[in-house]
Amino acid sequence: MTDETYPAAGGGRSHLGKGSRITGELYFPGTVELPGYIKGRVEASAIVIEEAGEVEGEIHAASITIKGRFDGKVLGGKVALNANARVTGEITYESLSIESGAQVEAKCVQHSYADTATPVAPTSGAKEK
Numbered sequence: 001m002t003d004e005t006y007p008a009a010g011g012g013r014s015h016l017g018k019g020s021r022i023t024g025e026l027y028f029p030g031t032v033e034l035p036g037y038i039k040g041r042v043e044a045s046a047i048v049i050e051e052a053g054e055v056e057g058e059i060h061a062a063s064i065t066i067k068g069r070f071d072g073k074v075l076g077g078k079v080a081l082n083a084n085a086r087v088t089g090e091i092t093y094e095s096l097s098i099e100s101g102a103q104v105e106a107k108c109v110q111h112s113y114a115d116t117a118t119p120v121a122p123t124s125g126a127k128e129k
Contacts, residue, residue, distance in 0.1 A: 011045055018052050035068075047076075051084050062113060074106075077113035 011030025016022065020036030028044035035050035039057055046063040049055055053068035064076035066085040079093040083101035090107045098104060 014044075018050075049085075051082075075113070 011028065013030055014028045014032040016032070016034055016036050016038075018035040020038075022036065023039045025041045026032075026038070026043070028042075030044065031046040031048070032042065032044045033048045033050060034042070034053040034055060036053060038053075038055045041058045041060070042055065043060040045061060047059050047061040047065070049059075049064075049066045049068045049070055051067045055069070056071045058073045058075070059070070060075045062077040064074060064078070065080045065082065066074075066087055067082040068084070069086045070089070071087075072089045074087075074089070074091040074093070076092070077094045079091060079096045081087060081096075081098045081102040081104060083099040085099075085102040085104070087102070088105045090109070091104075092109045092111050094110070094113045096108060096110070
């Protein structure tokens with residue numbers, strides 16, 4: 001799989017450092033790259049779980065690329081599983097690509113992302129207008 005530019009949807013790029021450990025509900029307005037450990041829910045325009053990354057919980061994005069480990073529920077538009085991906089759980093997708101070598105033990109359901117997306121607004125900091 002070649003590297004591609006992930007949509008930032010006007011929200012820019014966020015990157016959590018390798019070795020990070022975060023628990024909770026996370027919202028990113030653009031693209032987020034995850035090389036650390038996350039337990040909880042992550043929502044963004046695009047999510048990339050890097051090879052060193054591990055996520056347990058739920059991820060929601062129009063574009064999701066998994067290169068590392070994921071255990072939980074994926075709700076995405078375009079979902080791509082890299083050859084090094086290790087995925088267990090449930091994947092709901094519009095389009096799904098799985099590279100040879102990926103290990104997948106998941107229930108896979110094709111469904112429109114627009115119908116399954118449940119946007120979560122940030123709970124603190126910014127107020128909605």
